[in-house]
Amino acid sequence: MRKVILSSLFLIPLLGYSQTEIPDSIEGKELNEVVVEASNQRTSSTSSTYIPMSRQKNTASDAISLLSQMAIPQLNVDPASQNVKTVSGQAVSIFIDYVAASAQDLSGMRTTDVKKVEYLIYPTDPRFRGAQYVINFVMQKYEWGGYTKLSADKWFGVNRSEASVYSKFSYKRMTFDLYADEIYLTNRHTGTQSTETFRFPDLYGKGPQTVERVSIPAALRYRNNSNDITFRALYNTDKTQISNTLSLAFTSIPRNDATTSLTYANDFLPGSTAKSVASSNNFSLNYNFEIYRSFGEKLGMNIESRYNYDHNTSNSDYTDNDFRIINDAKEDMHYVSATPCLVWNPNNHNSLMPYMHAEYSTTKINYFGNSPSHQDYDIWGYMAGVKYTYQQSQWSAGGLVGWVYADVDLSGTRIKDNYPQGNVFGTYSPNDKNQVEITYAFGKQVPDTYQKSPNMLQQDELMWYAGTPGLDNYWNHRADATYTWLPNNKWQLSLNGAYFIADNRVTSIYTPTAPNGTMLRQYLNDGNFSWTTVTANATAKFLGGKLIARVSPMYTHYSTTGEYAQKMDGLQCTAQLTWYFGNFYLFGWYTTPRKDLSQTSGIKDRTPSRYQLQIGYGKGAWRASATAYNFLRSSWESSRETLTSQYYQFDRRTYGTAQHMRFQFSVTYTFGYGKKIQRGNEVSGSGTGQSAILK
Template identity: 50%
Template sequence: MESGRYRNNSNDISFRALYTSEKIQISNSIAYSLTNVPRNDVSNALTYSDTMLPATESFTKSSSKDWALKYSGEYFFMLSKQAGLKFDANYTYGHNDLNSDYTAHNDLSIINDAKEYIHKLSVYLHLNWNPDKANQFFTNFGVQHDWNTINYYGNSPSEQKYDVGIYFLGQNYKHVFNNRWNVGASLAWIWETNRISGVNADNNFPQTNINATWSPTDKHQLYMTANYGSMVPSLSQKSSNMLQQDELMWYRGTPDLKDYKYTNALLSYTWLPNNRWQLSADAYFSLIKNRIVPIYSPTGPNGTMSRQYFNGGNYFSNYIGASATGKFFGGKLVGKLRPQFWIRRTTGEYAWNNNQLTCTAQLNYYFGNFYIFGWYMTPSKFQQNHSGIIRKSPSKYQIEIGWGKNGWNISASAYNFVHTSWEDIRETLTSEYYSLDRTAFGTQYHARYAISVTHTIGYGKKVQRKNEISGSGTAGSAILK
């Protein structure tokens, strides 16, 4: 990259009304969110190892504008001392614009513009029944439906329509034994419908969970949970459209992508020897089967490269970890240390093995109305879940000092304060027809400083702190990227 210019504006406006009584709790909120990137321009110099292709300069000019209007309602009714009903309803109407103009050689111009209209509706019903202290039942029913219409303009004009629905019915059960044992299990069945630009695909699959907690004494606890189910590909991955990225690369989605299975399990042990220390150890296993990855092949127009999504290969991610938390000076100083040993392995197109030790340290100190907070995280290296790209990132750390009283909160923080490099991450990819070694530069890991001043004004009936309303963000997109 020779030069770049970027600007981002975000705005959120939200309103919420709450009603609370002994047997009824109601929350209604309306939010409007706007994210506008009026400029994201990059100038590149590109040199090819093949002498048949001349060195070039390229310029990408892009912008985007996303906005969404959201409604969210939560209703809880206490039916009796043993039963309660909760009803959640959400609706989002959004509009996303994406514009990109790639120019090279002075005779190549690739324009990809897209306008997207989004409707998202979800309704959930939760019924809980506790006939006695030992037995708890939870019944869940839900509907999620997305309607997306995308109009592509420029070099690859088309219209794409998405009508995707997910419906589920589930039952949870929990049993408590003498306040020392409790076990739980859940089974849900999910029905999925896909109508994507004339391609229809329906599916149904189970989601299961089992969990148990054993506390032989007040100082010891053993916990276990395990999950099995399926995950649904994103709408953009299923797009049937085909777009050109630059002079060498085309990309497209795959409408007939299959859902991929996942299995994970966690076993943890916690020991509280006294009021000062808390010690724990845990082990985690995760398997994504038949994951979704992009495949690169020289099957694009005129022998160029093509990137398309396929199901293939498994992703294993496991770790063994430990945590130690200590309190000193009457609880004013709290320190935490957590090392983790990772074992990762992938199969298929991007087979890879890696073992890694990571560590996180955290420290909090409170004195009067002041506090000091700091944390440190070691570098990381991993292959992304749904890509063959191996990502490396440097260490991260932060220190913050703050003060709060009478509704005022003032803080100053320094992030990566001795890191002078602008290098954010390094990514590598190795495949049969296409490989990359890419270094991204930016502000994510560079030294950064921030000052924050907030004041909360309360009036009328007292409300619960730390439950202030906030922006809800824009709607997810099905635009092919």
């Protein structure tokens, strides 16, 4: 049966090879050029609409590249990490024609099909699932046919290769999508160099001791190979949308090995060479069913249901002379959820959205090696609430209030909790050039499953780590104020101020309470964590939009209490410049060094500046680009982390590929077939799931 299904799937991209794309039936005529200064951007109290320029669509290789070139003022786009966030740093839900999109969906987009990009605040359409901030790509539609897109990426300086194929075929009311990719990465420069200081009141019964350990990586080897394949069938009419998606994802890390030189300042142990040999495999099967139904202008319904299965294995073997630690684990996880929501719009001003959510996951983990055990996790979660929005022509206001109930069983330890969550918001737009938004949100943060693990594992001669089953959920509060100004096509400005606080948050605490008085890293509720930010995005367009400049400064103030009580300030600025000439473009991007304070560990993280130059070409079916990233940095150091606590501190340098120079060459070829009238969304790989294995 498996062979029959796969054979039928692979027929989809082949359907178009003998066909060509049929142009519109209206004959085009050459006209004399007429220059009109038309607005390609406008805003209201709940949305902003941006129309990408033809040169941007023709040169952008994917959706993220298009958003970066458009420089939408309410968004921050990191071209290196491919992250898209609001100007205040909040997550953005991205949709393509009202269907949720993943990173791979966006990479497979045919950018010339983009008609407009909508930025929505608290949208009332049930297909957006109650998301706070939404980007929705409105696309060209196909009556029948579709397109196939082939993409390839090769990195030099960092040994990484990527290839993907996406194909869409539409016929009448049905659309079929097939996506497959492969990513291969090898690296010999991943690891950490650290100086650690341990303060033991009574180590091995020999009284107080202070031990300083210096770790220097001597040999490193890492290899990663991942594959995704996804198939989706979509039925779409004016009032009904039914989507069925099946995806498989596999990630293999056969080598994650390190040889480290260890020295001790006070001769606690003789100098030695430690070896760590590790590997892991992750397999994920995901099925998603979603149905949307409109019952007229006043009533709509959306139901989403999911099933995920994950199988994960990890192996770790640490040796230092005669000392050896083996930590192996196998995990099987099943997850199922259902999320129905209903939208009732009794008139043009009021919108009411009641919603529910139910989920259940069961996880079985077997630990082997020095600390063998068996863990069973069963988690039930329920949520219900209502969202209300009131809209006038120039302003809107509303809020969401809901209740969450959780029932967690961690190998016999039962934890039950229930709490409210919600938000309120208000927007004001006196005209299509100005927009003001104010929001406040509150809720509880649920610790990750691995943080609640009852298991305790040994890391090395001096360090153990463990979870805490009785961790408390902790309150989060956030307030934002954002102003956006769009005076004309040449200028854009967005300003934001935000404040966030987590009360009695979960963080890593180090205490000398492990066997024989050694150190234990354990997750505990301890102290408050807060930050305040002030951010600006300013964009200018010259030469009729052929030259676009943008600058984005940000100030951050951190404050924590508890074990890691401290205050810290950070200032960062990002600048980018894009120049279009003919079928080419030149893109430059630079961001200054950054300082961050971790909410969950008390670690201060300092990352160096990042920069890149990219030249790209786009014409017809072809897109190509060459990128030089951090081209003046030969160091493999990604960040410098420091931590100070009562019993333990470290100064650690992390090495990897993130900040090292690399040269990337990308090419895509897209060919279409059929007739452009009806257009759907793209499908992508789902990626592997999150593991509950203690780490």
